[in-house]
Amino acid sequence: MRSELVVVLILAVASCKGAEIAEPLAAQDRSFSSVLLEFIDEDLRSFLQTGGGGVPVLAPLKASHKSLDISSGEFKIKGEVEDFVLQGLDGYEIVIMNLDLFRSRLTFELNFPSVNITTQYKADVGSGYSIQRSGGAFFALENLNIQGRISYSLGVISNNLRVKNILVYPSVGNVKSEIENLSKYRILNRKLNEIVEEFVSLTINDNTDYAANWVDELLTPVCNDLIGDRTLSDLIAIITGN
Template structure:
């Protein structure tokens, strides 16, 4: 995942700096914005085919044979196991905004995903005063998932070393679809429980955008700078123009 973040960061920041690449861009009759768009279209291929050089597996679709998770929160604790999980839709993004503000050293973006969805078989063993075990098939989707945000950065005066100042990401979702089997043995109750899940996830995402932005910034900014390391702007441009 860190490698994916580095590739996206290189595409977003490295290809946006016109000062050192103005002449070759002009010679190839391509604007800065077109280079950025081409980069993110190429990144779609990375998601679909993986990138062995960066240790990135195929992520569209992403498949997982089996995984289990132990959780504990207050009175609730248990184990959730998933099998034959398939995550789809990460490569189906539409680029709505791709804007560079070189005066303020800021890059703005907005993506829309029609549907990011998971299909799996699950096995839940939970204790909350009484033991509850459930298992069956599950489908869960975030529809019209919108991701917009901003990356601010700075360049060293003498070395052109790139530093990320903040990474702000604001998510929202148009609709949540939950079809989890066997939450209840009664079909009508099972549908109602899925509706509760849908409403809870929708409100959690849409009513906590500022919290998410702050959390992502705290997590992503130091990771980005750690991954960039000693690379200068020229190094990053070299990666892009070298076809890597």
């Protein structure tokens, strides 16, 4: 009976201590999350619109000319685009932005009403044959949703920040393709655009795990290189401007 009472007392004390630790951590979570929310909602959006530090303006992203050279097995596309404009990267809505200091992870969800491209194109398409096409093109991902989680670790002594993984899961509500002259027949041209729309939609929505793994392998080492020897406090100071 005495041993059981001791166990109960230990658990009670541990729960009180856990509450004492959890409460200030939760307050810090809310504080840091609000800082990140403000940074992403204002500073990042402004950076996309103005560029800086060698990074061009990304919202909108414009290019007067760009060559194309795509090869996948027997299928090849060579050509060029003119007056390329990508819009919508700054139009995101922040659904979730939560920094969990206890679990060392950032959970986020962004929604883009429309990320779209307009351009003029010339293309030589072939797979044992050659078809030349040219004209205007409009392509849009509507209701593009990006959910994800960034997990990190802090050194026990150095407090240096290391990104463990970056998981990003995209999905799209609707794909709109209006590419001229895929066929000289208007009805067939519309059908080919519908095939493009369905292909892109299925590729994005049915391969979220593949996309998450690909982004993780691509971005995690890049982020760690950029962070270098900085601590979490250093990065927060950079974000807040202090």
